[in-house]
Amino acid sequence: MATYESDHTKFMREWMQKHPQENVExxxxxxxxxxxxxxxxDQQRFQESRVAVKPYYYDTNH
Incomplete structure (x- = not known):
């Protein structure tokens, strides 16, 4: 079974093989x-500061 690989992914894969020093960068x-x-x-503060999101953002009845 063949899987699709985009042109960009192929390009980046080949480019990284040709320029291994870029992995460090x-x-x-x-x-x-x-x-x-x-x-x-910090994690606790982030959790406590979360704002609940409405199920449907554009519904003005809730």
């Missing part, structure tokens, strides 16, 4: 924005 960029440790206090 990719990890640095990810660490800059995403891979941050969070304390339990």
């Amino acid at each position: 990719q990890k640095k960029g990810r660490a800059l924005w995403w891979d941050k440790p969070q304390s339990l206090e």
Whole structure:
């Protein structure tokens, strides 16, 4: 069974094989924005500050 792979995915796969040093840069960029440790206090504060979302946003009767 053949699975679809987009042209962009193929390009990125080939480009990363030709430029293995970019993997280090990719990890640095990810660490800059995403891979941050969070304390339990932060997680609890985020949970407590959540606002409930209506089931249907445009329904004005609720």
